[in-house]
Amino acid sequence: MTAAAVNDIEFRSVSKRYGEVLAVSGIDVAVPKGAFVALLGPSGCGKTTCLRMIGGFEQPSEGTVLIDGQPMNGVPPYRRPVNMVFQHYALFPHLDVEANVSYGLRQRRPRIERREVAKRTAQALELVRLGGFAKRRVHEMSGGQQQRVALARAIVNRPAVLLLDEPLAALDRKLRTAMQIELQSLQRELGITFLLVTHDQEEALSMSDYVCVMNAGQIVQMAPPQEVYDRPRTLFVADFVGKTNRLSGTVEAGGTTLRLGDGRALPVVAQTPGAVTAVLRPEAIRLDRGECSERMDALGGTVTHRIFLGNAVEYAVAIDGLGEMLVTADRSAARDPAEPGERVNLSFKPESLLVFPA
Numbered sequence: 282m283t284a285a286a287v288n289d290i291e292f293r294s295v296s297k298r299y300g301e302v303l304a305v306s307g308i309d310v311a312v313p314k315g316a317f318v319a320l321l322g323p324s325g326c327g328k329t330t331c332l333r334m335i336g337g338f339e340q341p342s343e344g345t346v347l348i349d350g351q352p353m354n355g356v357p358p359y360r361r362p363v364n365m366v367f368q369h370y371a372l373f374p375h376l377d378v379e380a381n382v383s384y385g386l387r388q389r390r391p392r393i394e395r396r397e398v399a400k401r402t403a404q405a406l407e408l409v410r411l412g413g414f415a416k417r418r419v420h421e422m423s424g425g426q427q428q429r430v431a432l433a434r435a436i437v438n439r440p441a442v443l444l445l446d447e448p449l450a451a452l453d454r455k456l457r458t459a460m461q462i463e464l465q466s467l468q469r470e471l472g473i474t475f476l477l478v479t480h481d482q483e484e485a486l487s488m489s490d491y492v493c494v495m496n497a498g499q500i501v502q503m504a505p506p507q508e509v510y511d512r513p514r515t516l517f518v519a520d521f522v523g524k525t526n527r528l529s530g531t532v533e534a535g536g537t538t539l540r541l542g543d544g545r546a547l548p549v550v551a552q553t554p555g556a557v558t559a560v561l562r563p564e565a566i567r568l569d570r571g572e573c574s575e576r577m578d579a580l581g582g583t584v585t586h587r588i589f590l591g592n593a594v595e596y597a598v599a600i601d602g603l604g605e606m607l608v609t610a611d612r613s614a615a616r617d618p619a620e621p622g623e624r625v626n627l628s629f630k631p632e633s634l635l636v637f638p639a
Contacts, residue, residue, distance in 0.1 A: 288311040288312060288313055288314065288347075288349075288350070289312055289313070289314045289315075289316075289348065289349055289441055289442050289474040290310075290311070290312040290335060290346075290347070290348055290442060290474065290476065291310070291311045291312070291345075291346070291347040291350075292308045292309060292310045292311075292331070292344065292345075292346060292347075293309060293344050293345045293346075293347070294307055294308075294309060294343065294344040294345070295307070295308045295309075295331075295334065295341045295343065295344035295345070295346060296308070296341065296342050296343040296344055297327070297330050297334060297339060297341055297342050298342040303498055304327050304330045304498055305327040305330050305331060305334075305341075305498045305499075306327075306497070306498040306499050307343075307344070307499070308331070308344075308498075308499065308500055310493065310500055310503060312474060312476065312491075313474075314474060315472050315473065315474060316474055316475075316490045316491060317465070317468050317474075317475045317477070317488060317489045317490045317491075318474070318475070318476050318477070318489055318490065318491045318492075318493055318503075319477045319478075319479055319484070319485035319486075319488060319489035319491070319492050319493065320332065320476065320477065320478045320479070320493050320495060321479060321480070321482065321485040321492055321493065321494050321495070321521075321522070322480065322494060322495035322496055322521070323480065323496065323521070324480065326495040326496050326497060326498065327495055327497075327498040327499075328478045328495050329446060329478055331478075331495075332365075332444050332446055332476065332478050334346050335348070335353075335363060335442065335444060335476065336358055336361070336363055336365045336444050337353065337356060337357055337358035337360075337361050337363070338358060340354060340355065341354060348361060348362060348363065348441065348442060349362065349441055359388075362440050362441035362442065363440050363441065363442045363443075363444060364385075364434075364435040364436070364438055364440040364442075364443055364444070365435065365443075365444040365445075365446065366428075366431045366432055366435050366443070366444070366445045366446065366448045367431070367446050367448070368446050368447045368448060368450050368451065369451065370427050370428060370430070370431040370448075371431070372419045372427060372430060372431060372434075373419070374418075374419055374420055376419070377415070377416050377417060377418055377419075378406070378411065378414050378415055378416070378417050378418075378419065378422075378430050379402055379406075379415035379416060381419065381430055381434055382402050382405055382406060382430065382433045382434045382437055383398050383399075383401075383402040383437065384434065385434065385437060385438045386398045386401060386402065386437055386438065389438075401437055402415075402433075402437060403415070404437075405433040405434075405436055405437040406433050408433065408436065408467060408470065408471075409429040409430075409432050409433045409436075409463075409467065410429065410463075411426065411429050411430065411433065414426070414430075424451055424452055424456065425452060425456045425459070425460060428448060428449070428452065428460060429463075431448070432448075432464075432467065436467075436471060436473075440473065441473060441474065442473065442474045442475075442476060443468075443471075443473055443474070443475050443476070444476050444478075445464075445475060445476065445477040445478065446478050447478055447479055447480070448477075449461065449479075449481075449484065450479075450481075457484070461484060461487060461488050464477075464488060465488055477489065482521070482522050482523065485506070486506040486509075486510060486522070487506075489506060490505065491503055491504065491505060491506075492504065492505070492506050492509045492522075494509060494517075494518050494521065494522065496517055496521075501514065501515055501517055501518055502514040502515065502518050509522055510522055510523055512635075513560075513635065515637065516558055516560070516637040519560045519635055519637070520560070523562060524562065524563050524607055524609075525560045525561065525562060525563075526560070526561045526562075526563065526566075526606045526607055527558055527559070527560060528541060528547070528558070528559040528560075528561065528603070528634075529541070529542060529556075529557075529558050529559075529639065530542060530547075530556075530557060530559065531554075531555065531556050531557065532549065532552045532553065532554045532555060532557050532636065533554060534554050535554075536549075536551045536552045536553060536554055537549060537550070537551055537552075537631075539552075539557070539559060539634070539636070541603065542603075543602040543603060545580075545602070545603075547559075547631075547634070548631040549631050549634050549636055550631050550632050550634070552636050553638075555638065555639075556638070556639035557636050557637060557638060557639050558636075558637050558638075558639050559634045559635065559636050559637075560634070560635040560636075560637070561606075561629060561633060561634055561635070562633065562635075563595065563606075563607040563608050563609040564609040564611075565629050565630070565633035566606070566608045566609075566627050566628070566629050566633075567627065567628045567629065568596060568598070568608050568610055568619065568625050568626070568627055569625065569626040569627075569628070570619050570623065570624075570625055570626075571624065571625070571626055579626055579627065579628045580600050580601075580603070580606075580626075580627045580628075581600070581601055581624065581625070581626055581627075582598040582599050582600040582601060582606070582624075582625060582627060583598065583599050583622065583623070583624055583625070584596050584597070584598055584619050584620065584621050584622065584623050584625055585597045585598065585599050585605065585621060586621060587618060587619065587620070587621055590609075591612075592611075592612050593609050593610060593611055593612055594609070594610045594612065594618050595607060595608070595609050595610075596608040596609075596610065596619065596625075598625060598627060600627070606627065608627060
């Protein structure tokens, strides 16, 4: 089977320089056909530069960008089977919804018949649930509706790849959640590849088939969302995706004991002996009220803050000799929540500790 048969997008040793600045450094990656992929990372990590190289708005300094197996270096944006939804939508304010959506079709050469343009425009509006809004002016619509107009305009040309540059950033939280569900449904219905750029971890984890974590111009890990969260490849990924508690220490000979800086010992699943940083997710910790037990996997401390999150309760607990740790307790398990100033006992399973070389 050829690469073109299984991948919509490929980067082969792609780098991008802006003067002395190396924005993207030697990336090799393949995006499967029909996948929903989220590019996730801090500001300046290179994710938007990658998106713009796929769209043709930037050209790689080195390497090759391929779409459906065809090299795209030097090919202008309008000749690529790609459309892009920008963060601020870039709609034409002087045109109504129908004219905005059909604009790309009307620029095609050879020309498409008017009847076909009208038919495809209507179909695109129905897909984004704006069937009755064809004659509405853009400025008369809400942020969520404008976002759907931008989506309709992008999909009406039937691209092989749809690029989304933080399209939900301007929406409020409730509307953003609703649009996340709509984007997932739309992607499944169309069956085309979606590539989403975001710095929002929750958005990336909840929407995508694959999360591609970037840092300093490189791809650190690309995997399904659950794998990225549960089995991060590096300490950076563990820290960036989700909340973490850090513990520094040394894995002793035998590989099943982590000796912390204060001399305390914690059990770990077999590791290579040496200096390490261990990461513990807040939700992997069990909080019990009362003094610390003598168990090896238990830590005693004092609650300093309690934060109500609706479906959960988050505690900040000062651990004797180690500093502060975050603990997230499910609402059903926290009907009698601990109070600030109260002594508590924290415990966890050894497999919950994610261990990385120091």
